[in-house]
Amino acid sequence: MIGALLANSGFWTRVFFREKGSATYSHGADVMFLGLWWFSVFCFVGLIGTMIYFVIKYRRRPGRPAMISASHNNVMEITWTVIPTIIVVLIFIAGFRAYAAQIVAPAGTLNLDLSAKKWAWDITYPNGSGATESTKPNQMGALEVPIYVIPEDTPVKLTMSSEDVIHSFWIPDFRFKQDVFPNRFTTYWFQTEPLKETDRDNPDLPYPNKEHWLFCAEYCGDNHSEMAAIIRIVPQEEFTRWMSEPFDKGMSLVEVGSILYKTKGCVQCHSVDGSDNTGPTWKNLFGYEVAYSNADSWTIDENAIREAIYNPGVKIRQGYKNQMPTYQGRINDKELRALIAYMKSLSDKAGEFDASQTWGGAGQAGG
């Protein structure tokens, strides 16, 4: 029975990875890893087993000195140099081939833009939209993180760059990561297996059959461990539907704003309950007079918010550092309206404000 368990690669896949890899190329890496695991077990047992055997067999006994044996043996030593050399060459070649599958994307991918910043992942789809849903708090760290929908069985390519420091885009279920830099683009491609029929029809089947964690693997400061997102694999039809109407037209602007607050990563630095953080709170912000360290104080209105989001370095709030990245090009006009509506809803000085305005009814068609 133990033998069967040992030989069962499904068992070892679960021990090391919980589930088998979910991208088309993950299998290559998993096979490689498990191969190395068994090779290592073989070497370890051989070496340390021999050591323990010698230690027991030749333990010190009174009156018996060490015995004489050859001080070296050229044939043996050359053998145990040459054989490992051959083995590592083979390992290198196998590792190289599996790597090639990981980095070479096929033609005709769905292209997405990814921008990384402290401490959020921000993917923009061809329709101009970002994530339209976020997780509940507590799934990963303390905060809500965006959920990105990705069509099943489709090659996807992300073109990635960072707005501040280096981050690293890692989806453990795919077994691949790529660093994201502030001064050049890098790419990450993957294609998932088609969803299982049973998974497809089950609306709330969670991680890991349909959902995959995305982590930041390069240390990037305070909330590095909150820099996560979920990649949700959806059927093709659902993705097409989502692309044509990311947010439900009937949703209120305030509600959309509250979602964007989480999916765009504002939550990483701004609270909405009045508590202090890396950035000022949004509670009772709109309509209030605030002080700047490099400008006269000002009462927050729509334009002040617009400037703070698109040109955050221009005016720095008293008591805070110039830390916020610009969202120019990453938050469109309509999304900006939704965020402003959300901030108004958090303030008791918002003045005239129609909380029931809908996403469909706001401004020109945008995202």
Added chain:
Amino acid sequence: MSSEHTHDAHHEGSYLTPAGGVWATIKQWAFTVDHKKLGVMYMTSVLILFFIGGMAALGVRLELWEPVRVQVTQTVNDQGETVETRTVTGQLFNAGKVQPVPVLDEQGNPVLDDEGNPVFRNELVKNLNTGNETYNRLFTLHGAIMVFMVIIPSIPAALGNFFLPIMLGAKDVAFPRLNLLSWYIYVFGSIFAIASVLAGGVDTGWTFYTPYSTTTDADHWRVVFMILGAFILGFSSILTGLNFIVTVHKLRAPGMGWFDMPLFVWAIYATAIIQVLATPVIGVTLLLLTMERILHIGIFDPRLGGDPVLFQHFFWFYSHPVVYVMILPGFGILSELLTVHSHKRIFGYRAVAYASMGIAAVSFIVWGHHMFTAEGELAAVVFSALTFLVAIPTGVKMFNWIATLYKGSIEINTPMFYGLAVLFLFAIGGLTGLPLATLATDMHLHDSYFVVAHFHYTMMGGTIIAFVGGIFHWWPKMFGRMYNDRLALTGAVLVFIGFNVTFFTQFFLGTQGMPRRYASYVDEFQTLHQISTVGSWILLAGFLIEAAALIQSLINGPKAPPNPWGGLTLEWTTESPPIEHNFHHEPIIKHGPYDFDCVVPPHWDPKDYPLEEGAAERAAAAH
């Protein structure tokens, strides 16, 4: 030492003989140029720093007992509005951050001054981000202390200083005053770096990756202090390395050829070469980093037109060779432990010595394997191929050590247990290097807990465990007293168990997707994290027992004979503890360091050590 008379008095007494009163003794140590005293001083400082770094590590493990979560509670206030409050849970340590906060009146509106500007008050703010930052400072502190202040100087500066000259039959190192200077630089650098911690801490990680390190805490000097601390410590390494190279070349006793040197000396020699060649690179890199932070010269920070990956190249060009600065001395100790405690000639002496030099050479061309996910694909392929070259001499050494045990007379005491533990742990450390060197699998494992486990198996399992083993091996020689072997062995077994419980679990955390340097994690990882944390307590218990055994030995340990284990290298021919000038007469080398098959160890009764017929002739012929 002005007159002939006092000189003689020194000559006879042990190096530990106090100079007189307390003050005189302090002066005697503070201005000593004696390599033995300096070795003891290094050992003490390294052990103190090991304790501080270890406490930080226990803090890190404790923080990871629970993931960081938030509790959302809704209450209704007087105005009938629902108010949401969020309380962060699972953050054990939260140092907070002093920040100007607007002063509010009873209605919650900002209080304004005469000119209508809001009034601010400095307050200690504690929230999710400051708690995470505290965690980040803790692991930075741990990493920086352990790498720069503990592992790098541990074996070479402490045990190397003490034993390298004695093993060569010399009175001291080539430049004794330089040696004293190195120690002061080391202490000064450590204080410099630790000052940054007292001032609030640094959160860059020991790797100082740009542009994070050039922008974090931009208006504070702490980061600069930490970087300069590492820079200063580098000088200490370079000077010690230079001293050792010259000592090995110039001060070998008459009759000692290169291949009569103990393998510990070979290892320290190879290490010294890497230190002298590689440390200036990190020195320049750290200086550039400081200039980038203060003067914004635009070399690493992309906002100023620099390239952050360039920093990684510079950093690893030093830091990969440095992992061999860390492990080669451990290998050296291992060769001594295994031969002396099994009374067995090392198998393939030359292969082991050449493998040390081979590793030192190859270590300079593999740095890119730390950057597979950062560098271009072609570079990744080339560096992966080159990295596998390191595995070969490493494997060869493993085979040689195990073959050494064959037909030996193996005594299981504390030092030997540590030696065998190093073989066990380093086998795991080395083998887990394979999936990291393999491109396809490193894409998954890089910067995960798998890497954390790998380098603890190599650096702690290899270097620290060997260092502790070396302390127990040479303790009777250094202080002239034996320790309670039963007690020390118990501690050693706990250390071994605790180590594996702590770090073996981390391999699984890594493959399952746990990134490194995370203060929090998804629920699935909690069990493994908790096992690992419990392991860290076992480890602590083990080390405390070891400390107790050594302290007890200092207080009332039985007097040590000159050669308690039956070693053949020169340190075992002199007294325990050695006299001020190491030897009464300059030793002359008549046999090799591992000729256990034909020489009765000094101070051992030939009756207890029956040699086979014709052994003496063989010894003469072999030499």
